Amino acid sequence: MAQAEGGYYVPHQSSWPIIGSVGVTALVVGIALYLEGIGAGPWVLGAGLLITLWMVVGWFGDVVREGLRGLYSDQVDRSLRWGMIFFIFSEVMLFAAFFGALFYARVLSVPWLSGEDPATSRLIWDSVALTWPTAGPANAAMEWRPMGPWPLPTINTLILLTSGVTLTAAHHALKDGNRQKLVGFMWATIALGVLFIGLQAYEYYEAYAHLNLRLETGIYGSTFFMLTGFHGMHVLIGTLMLGVIAVRCMKGHFRPESHFGFEATAWYWHFVDVVWLGLYIFVYIL
Incomplete structure (x- = not known):
């Protein structure tokens, strides 16, 4: 073997x-x-x-x-840590590309097409006035409203921040050898992750049913669902990872001096938290 x-x-x-x-x-x-x-x-x-x-x-x-x-061995442990670091870096680059698309559309394309340079914009459209958020000329001939930060996005932000605290508490319990506290905080973190996913699904329902905000709602709709959807997928994956780690904690697979599987999952979850803060600021607030 x-x-x-x-x-x-x-x-x-x-x-x-x-x-x-x-x-x-x-x-x-x-x-x-x-x-x-x-x-x-x-x-x-x-x-x-x-x-x-x-x-x-x-x-x-x-x-x-x-x-x-x-x-x-210790050498393999270092290799696993570097592997996880490079994996998270690749995820950072993925979301950097998505945020870059949002920045390009919002800061460069929309102002340019709206007449920031009249001599150039007249070559494309006449009398086009676009302001962010936009679905395109005449709002793509549809009535819609953007998703604001209150209440669901703000509640989800508090949920994810709280999950980071409970996961850190679980880590400290693991290092202290307190399995009961470790398992309790792990399942609390998982419950918060499931709650986040449920609220985001309800947010999407609200977007489609009441705001008429859809994937095809121009550049705003596509960037909104691309950024929040991919993040939601990462939360789902992270929640599944936490579930596996919680079961392993219950079985006593980790020791205070050796628990990289737990640490790797915690790194991933904290990365997901940080990405959401960027989404909350640049997608929902600004």
Whole structure:
């Protein structure tokens, strides 16, 4: 299964990387087909999702079992930490691209098309007056309203900030060897994550049902749902990760001096918190 060469853990041959590649590819292709209105889209998307979930459960299960068998040295621990750091950095770049699209549309494109440079704007439209938030000329011929910061986004902000506090309290309990307190704060964090997801789903219902704010509501609608939707997906993934870690805490898998699985999940959750603060400021308030 595995061997140590020169004091460094060498994993056994694994089929999970290629299975994951197939699953993620099918997932992305399925989403593209669905957005294009092609009938096979939902089926390809579903198959990709199932394959990806199978890979995640199987691969992480192998990692957990190998860690419990004591196969990971300090050097492997450092490698895992750097791997998580680079993963979070890639997520930072993903959201940086999304925030960049919002910045470009709001600060550069809309003012330019609205006549900031009259000589240029007349080449595109005559008498166009756009102000943010906008769905395009004549608001894309539809009546709609933007999503304000109160009450749901503000409540969700307080929920995520509180979840960061409870997760930090759980971390301190783990380092103190207090399993009862650790498990309690972990499940409190998970409950807050589930509550956030539920409120965001209700926010989307309000957007569609009462504000007429939809994905096709011009540049504002597309950037709003792109940023908040991808963040919501990350909260969902983070909540699932916290659930797995909570079960492992209940089983006593972590020790005060060795608990990188917990730390990696905590890093991810705090990253999700920070991204939401940026969303709350630049999408809902400004």
